[in-house]
Amino acid sequence: MGKITTIQQYYCDDDDIYRLLADTFAPGTYKVANLNDGGRRIEAPRRLTEVRSIFHPTVTWTPPSPQLLLSFDHLAVVNVVQQELRWLRSQKDAREEQRRQQELQNYEDAYGPKNLHSLTERYDMYGLGSLDRGCARMQIGAFLVSRAIGRELYQKSNLQRDSIAMDEKTPNTGNVAWWPKKRMEKRLFLDDVCGVREGFEMNSSRMFGDSEEICIESHLIDSSRYERNIIKNIEGLEDCLFDAGQLDEKLSTIHPRASLLKLRQSGSRSHFSFSSKAGKLILSRLSVTPQFNNILTCFGYEDGPGTNGRSGYCEETKGKKAGHLTFETGYILKHVESKPGSEIPFSIRQMGVYQKFTVSTQKSSSLLIQPSLKVEKRIIELAKDRDIGKICAHWKNLHEIHLGTVSSNWTEYIRLIDAKVCEVEGAVRYAHPNDNSPDRVTFTTLQNLNKYNDILIRITSALELNIFVLSKLNTTAIKRQSLDKPEASEQYEEFREAIQMCITEHDFLKHHVSLIQECSRELASLVQNTITLMDSDVMLTLTKKTIQEAQSMRTITFVAMIYLPASFTATFLSMGFLHVESLNGIMKLHATADMCPPTPPTSQLKLCKKK
Incomplete structure (x- = not known):
């Protein structure tokens, strides 16, 4: 392990410094502390050269104090980086072989002769492009220069190893990316990073699959090229994210560039087609804002009546001066397939949308989660017409694609439900309680009406959520217009008009749905009344039959009351047990011996008397 060097820099962009440190060193091998003057102090197990100012060669700038100004041509930069790579290779023996080789290959591909670019673009790689802020706000980062060039600075600086209490530490997760990594300075007390991590882990089993095989579609777009690839493994994803997240920053100085990743689910209510490890890698490499977790958790496996009842919106604007702005935008839009x-x-x-756009470099990184078929067709059409490169010109262009397709199929869907309700209305309006035809009103009719009404409720909820998201997007456009360049005002006005047009369309659709809903509720009430009348008619018929049966039973009872006594007497006399004799006008009744009880013998009677 090399000598530990302490670096003090007066300003650094957190996104640049943490990404650089995470990509350069093993987790847990460096420390970062905040200083009282607002700077950072870094303790790392290698020789980092303290660079107080790095400037654009073409910019006229007078430093406030004598400093060493570095200047070297393109080839020198390549040699510098190659020397650093060779030195870095010897310091990474503790890492896994596969990971080490991948990192080295990424660096060699990035800085090889085939990818040679200007010194300014090399600076942009580490967040050094915004040089007109002045020395106090220079995005120095931890720009690596060769030991040969930086030896004089290193010897003069007389840096010593200090014992620093670590103020912020990157979690030691091995080779697994960690998201979110930190809190933003201006949201220090608002962002619950630990809570976001816990929520992400709790929902991972529901959102992501278990297989290491992935299927992610990537699109790399610039003014002269459109490249589409299918990523099927983690190694390919790392290559793509290295290119999209780091090389874009140095390429975008000359060529504005956009990278799109399409994240799909295997079904509308199933897992993503990649693992949790891949998801963390994407979010970490792109430095996605922690607020995006609320949007991401709306996807994944769900089964319930309120599946589509959630939505989300997030936005971040970094920078206050025109030309040095980074816009992050994320939201969910409901659509009909x-x-x-x-x-x-x-x-x-x-469908979910996330975009990170840098105004000064016109570089953007975007995630399209479960995009609609209309959006995908629109991207293909733009690619065929060679207009897809214009998507890099402004952050609004990607969102206009979604604005132009979000209203599709809503009218057809609502008309279909309207036709279904009209069919029920025709059957109900002219129904008769005594009608026994197959089309008569039944409990099934009421069930169908309830199903249509439930669909209308879901449509209303989706339209209201879209209106809310579009309104927030309009507010964001107003906010960013005041920060962006004055010449972009016309584009903002057109964008806001497009948003307002979508809101108006959704308002009209919502009004149509409310009318159908009211008719459906009235029909449901009418069906209930009709079913009640039909039940009453059935009960009346049953009552009449019951009365008729009661009358019949009364007649039978009356006849039985008269007939049964005479019948019993006649039957009893006809059995032969009784005989009637008339002697001299006197009627005598004789019973047969079977009717009389047996008489005991005389001997038994005598014995009884003696006793």
Whole structure:
């Protein structure tokens, strides 16, 4: 392990410094502490050269104090980086072989002769592009220069190893990416990073699959090229994210560039087609804002009546001066997709959007979660027409693609439900309680009406959520217009008009749905009354039959009351046990011996008397 060096720098962008440290050193081998003057102090197990100022060669700038100004040509930069790579290779023996080789390959690909770029672009790699802020706010980061060039600075600086209480530490997670990594300075007390991590871990089993195989579609776009690839493993994803998250920053100085990652689920309510490890890698490498977790957790496996009842919106604006702005935008939009073969061939789906756009470099990194078929077709059309490169010109262009397709199929879906309700209305309006035809009103009719009403409730909820998200996007556009360049005002006005048009369309659709809902509720009430009348008619018929049966029983009872006594007497006399004789006008009744009890013998009577 090399000598431990302490570096003090007066300003650094957190995104740049932490990403650089995480990519350069093993987790837990460096310390970062905040200083009283607002700077940072870094303790790392290697020789880092303290660079107080690095400036653009073409910018005229007078430093406030004598400093060493570094200047070298393109080839020198390549040699510098190659020397640093060779030195870095000897310091990474503790890491896994596969990971080490991958990191080295990424660096060699980034700084090889085939990817040679200007010194300014090399600075942009480490967040050094915004040089007109002045020395006090220079994005120095931890720019690596060769030991040969920096030896004089290193010897003069007389840096010593200090014992520093670590103020912030990157979690030791091995080779697994960790997200979110930190809190933003301006949201120090608001962002619950630990809570976001816990929520992410709790929902991982629901959102991500268990297989290491992944299926992610990547799109790399610039003004002259459009490249589409399918990523099928973690290694390919790391290559793509290295290119999208780091090389874009140095390429974008000359060529504005956009990278899109399409994240899909295997079904509308199932897991993502990649693992939790891949998800963390994506979010970590792109430095996605922690607020995006609320949007991400709306996806994944869910089964319940309120599946599509959630939505989300987040935005971050970094920087206060025109030309040095980074915009982060994330939201969910509800849309309608066709569902062939079903009784109702439409269903409500949701798509998530995340974009990180740097105004000064026109570089953007975006995530499209479960994009709609219309959005994908629109991207293909733009690529065929060679207009897809214009998506890099402004942050609003990606969102306009979604604005232009979000209203599709809503009208057809609502009209279909309207037609279904009208069919029920025709059967109910002219129904008769005594009608026994197959189309008569039954409990099934009421069930269908309740199903249509439930669909209308879901449509209303989805439209209201879209209106809320679009309103927030409009507010964000107003906010960013005041920060962006004045010449971009016309683009903002057009964007806001497009948002307002979508809101107006959704308002009209919502009004149509409310009308159908009111009719559906009235029909449901009418169906209930009709079913009640039909039940009453059935009960009346049963009552009449009961009365008729009661009358019949009364007649039978009356006849039986008269007939049964005479019948019993006649039957009893006809049995032969009694005989009637008339002697001299006197009637005598004789019973047969069977009717009399047996008489005991005389001997038994005598014995009884003696006793």
